[in-house]
Amino acid sequence: MSIIKLLSYIFLFFVKTRNLLYFTGIFKSFKIENLKIISVGNLSFGGTGKTPITIKIAENLKRKGFKVAVLLRGYKRRSRKPLVVVHDGVNFLSDPTEAGDEAILIAKEITSPVVVSKDRVSATKYIKDNFNPDFLILDDGFQHLRLRRDKDILIITQDELEKDIYLPPAGRFREPLSHAKRADTIVITKIYDYQKIYRKLISLQNKINRSIFLTDIVVKGFLDCKTGEILKNDFFKDKECIIFCGIGKPQYFEKVLLDTGLLIKKKFFFPDHYVLKDKDYKKIDSDTLPIITTSKDFVKIDTKNFRNNIFVLNIDYKFKIFSIFDKGVSG
Numbered sequence: 638m639s640i641i642k643l644l645s646y647i648f649l650f651f652v653k654t655r656n657l658l659y660f661t662g663i664f665k666s667f668k669i670e671n672l673k674i675i676s677v678g679n680l681s682f683g684g685t686g687k688t689p690i691t692i693k694i695a696e697n698l699k700r701k702g703f704k705v706a707v708l709l710r711g712y713k714r715r716s717r718k719p720l721v722v723v724h725d726g727v728n729f730l731s732d733p734t735e736a737g738d739e740a741i742l743i744a745k746e747i748t749s750p751v752v753v754s755k756d757r758v759s760a761t762k763y764i765k766d767n768f769n770p771d772f773l774i775l776d777d778g779f780q781h782l783r784l785r786r787d788k789d790i791l792i793i794t795q796d797e798l799e800k801d802i803y804l805p806p807a808g809r810f811r812e813p814l815s816h817a818k819r820a821d822t823i824v825i826t827k828i829y830d831y832q833k834i835y836r837k838l839i840s841l842q843n844k845i846n847r848s849i850f851l852t853d854i855v856v857k858g859f860l861d862c863k864t865g866e867i868l869k870n871d872f873f874k875d876k877e878c879i880i881f882c883g884i885g886k887p888q889y890f891e892k893v894l895l896d897t898g899l900l901i902k903k904k905f906f907f908p909d910h911y912v913l914k915d916k917d918y919k920k921i922d923s924d925t926l927p928i929i930t931t932s933k934d935f936v937k938i939d940t941k942n943f944r945n946n947i948f949v950l951n952i953d954y955k956f957k958i959f960s961i962f963d964k965g966v967s968g
Contacts, residue, residue, distance in 0.1 A: 644806050645804045648805050649813065655782075656816075667758045667784055667785060668785040669762065673772045673787045674773045674774075674784065674786035674788075675774050676774075677691045677775065678777050678789070678792070679777070679779060679791065679793065680793065680802075680810050680813075681797055683712075683885040684886040685794050685827070687776060687792055688743060689952070691707060691743060695746075696746070696747060699747065699749065703770075703772055704749075705772050705774065706768050706774070707751045707776060708754065708775050708776065709739060709751070709777065710755055710777055711740055711755075712777070712910060713910035714733075714735060714736055714737035714740075714753065715734050715735070716734065716736070718735070720763060721754070722751075724749070726750045733937040736753045737753060738910055741936045742932055746932075750768040750770065752764055757775065757781050757783065757784045779812075788822070791817055791822070791823050793823060793825055794827040795826075798834060798841065799833075799837060817844075818846075818847070820847060823841070825852065827889045828851060831851075838959050848958060849958070850957065851958075851959050852954050852955065853954070854893055854953075856896075856950070856951070857952060857953050858872070858951050859951060862946065862948065863946050863947075867951060873897065874898035874899060875900060876899055876927070877899075878902060878927050879901075879902055879904070879926050880903075881907070881929075881934070882933075882934050883912075884934070891904060893950065905920065915942075918943065922942070924945060927945065927946060928946070929948045929949070930948075935949045
C-alpha cells in the first residue's frame with residue numbers, strides 16, 4: 638500500500654470518528670426553533686453544481702410564498718469578517734471580494750437575504766433574529782453536523798459515480814459514497830450518458846434506499862451583457878467563439894456549449910473561484926470573436942477590460958425521479 642493511500646485511510650478514520658461523536662451526542666449539534674433548514678451539499682470538494690441547485694430550491698420556495706434565506710461559508714473570499722450580509726432582501730451590501738462569487742451569484746438570482754459565515758450556528762441565529770425566514774438553505778452543509786437540519790440534499794455527478802472514490806490526499810472526496818445514506822434526497826448532476834449510468838444508479842439505490850433525482854441542463858439562451866437581451870440557444874450555431882471559466886468541472890461547461898452548435902476557437906479554463914488578472918484579460922480578449930462565460934464568473938469580472946462583448950450561458954435544471962423500473966431513462 639502506498640503512503641498516499643495509507644494517509645487516505647487515516648483521513649477516513651477521522652471522518653468516521655467525527656461523525657460518530659455527533660451521532661452519539663458527544664459532540665453537540667444545535668436546532669434552531671421555528672426555522673426549517675435545508676442543506677445542499679456534496680461528498681467531493683466542489684464542481685457538482687450546488688449553486689444552481691440552491692438557486693432552484695430558493696426560487697421554488699419563494700414561488701410558493703415562503704420567505705427564504707441562504708447561508709454560505711464563503712469559499713475563497715478575501716474578507717476576514719466573521720459574518721458578512723451579502724444581500725438583505727432589498728439591496729446588495731457586499732461584493733465578490735468580501736463575500737465570494739457564489740454568494741453574489743445566489744443573491745443576484747433570488748434577491749433574498751444571503752449571509753456568509755464560517756460559524757454556521759451563530760450565523761443561523763443571526764439570520765433568524767434579523768430576517769425571520771421560513772426556510773434557510775445551507776449551501777455546502779452536508780459535512781456540517783453541528784447544525785441540525787430538516788432535509789439533506791446530496792449532489793453527486795455522473796463522473797463521481799463511475800470513478801473510484803478516494804479521500805485526501807489520494808482523491809477529492811470528503812466522505813465515502815456509503816455516507817450518502819445520511820441524505821434524504823440524492824440529485825445526480827452533469828449527466829452525459831444515461832444508458833451508461835443506469836446500472837450505477839440501481840446499485841446506489843439498492844445500497845442507500847433514498848429518492849434519486851436526475852437532472853437535465855436546459856440551455857435557455859445567452860445573456861447579452863451589453864443590452865441585457867436573452868439570445869436564442871442556437872444564436873452562436875456554427876460561429877467561432879472564445880470561452881472561459883473558473884469552475885470546478887469546466888469540461889461540462891464546454892460540452893453544454895458544443896451541444897448548442899457553436900465552434901470553440903479558443904478556451905481558457907482557470908481554477909475554481911479564480912479571479913482574472915490583467916494578463917488573463919489580455920489573453921482572453923478579442924476584437925472580433927464573441928466571448929462566452931458562466932454566470933458564476935460574470936459576477937466577478939470587469940467587462941470594461943474586454944474590447945468585445947461578453948455573453949453568459951443561461952441555463953436551467955429539469956428534474957426527473959429515477960426508478961429502477963424505468964430502463965428507458967434518457968435525456
